[in-house]
Amino acid sequence: MSEPEFRSGFVCFVGRPNTGKSTLTNALVGSKIAITSSRPQTTRHTIRGIVHREKSQLILVDTPGLHRPRTLLGQRLNDLVQDTYSEVDVICLCIPADERIGPGDRWIVKQVRQIAPKTQIVGIVTKIDKVGRDAVGKQLLEVSKLLGPDAEIVPVSATSGEQVELLVDVLSAQMEPGPAFYPDGELTDEPEEVLMAELIREAALEGLGDELPHSLA
Numbered sequence: 001m002s003e004p005e006f007r008s009g010f011v012c013f014v015g016r017p018n019t020g021k022s023t024l025t026n027a028l029v030g031s032k033i034a035i036t037s038s039r040p041q042t043t044r045h046t047i048r049g050i051v052h053r054e055k056s057q058l059i060l061v062d063t064p065g066l067h068r069p070r071t072l073l074g075q076r077l078n079d080l081v082q083d084t085y086s087e088v089d090v091i092c093l094c095i096p097a098d099e100r101i102g103p104g105d106r107w108i109v110k111q112v113r114q115i116a117p118k119t120q121i122v123g124i125v126t127k128i129d130k131v132g133r134d135a136v137g138k139q140l141l142e143v144s145k146l147l148g149p150d151a152e153i154v155p156v157s158a159t160s161g162e163q164v165e166l167l168v169d170v171l172s173a174q175m176e177p178g179p180a181f182y183p184d185g186e187l188t189d190e191p192e193e194v195l196m197a198e199l200i201r202e203a204a205l206e207g208l209g210d211e212l213p214h215s216l217a
Helices: 021-029 072-085 103-115 133-147 163-173 192-207
Strands: 007-014 048-051 056-062 092-094 122-127 153-155
Touching: 007 021, 007 072, 007 163, 021 048, 021 122, 021 153, 048 163, 056 192, 072 103, 072 163, 092 103, 092 133, 103 122, 103 133, 122 133, 122 163, 122 192, 133 153, 153 163
Parallel strands: 007 056, 007 092, 092 122, 122 153
Antiparallel strands: 048 056
């Protein structure tokens, strides 16, 4: 029996702001490479996290939350997201288990399908540690209605690690056979100076008051 082929490819997380995309990136990579905050639009640029497994390598592109832009900054963040869509192998739509699906989620799915009609979409129900099993099951059904009956949907908790490995397996299976893009042990292509600056910004966002401007970056 022949060995399974090595698979590799690029994955993009999309979703409304604060749906757990950065936390999930960190959980999959196994190290903190993306800052997290309760404030929307914390992620300002795409971050490539690298997930190494014995038979696969996933390069995670974490984007700012896609939203209807009200400002020039919002429009530029959206442009960044949309450029990313057309360059990845799989797009993961993140929807929290503890929030109802709304017009924002439907708008994102519509945008994704318009920009990258041939790209595979995987649904991820995040934050399943915050609700009971019945609520998770109900949300899985709702996401299935949103994406269609053939879509893969995986419930996960990035905080507790529940089902994170299952998500890695599901995403790896979607990839074409191909070589590793990065050497083993490399977790991100961000320079150390950028990571340090981001971690300082994260601490400032959490530790300072409401008047703190986003120009902190």
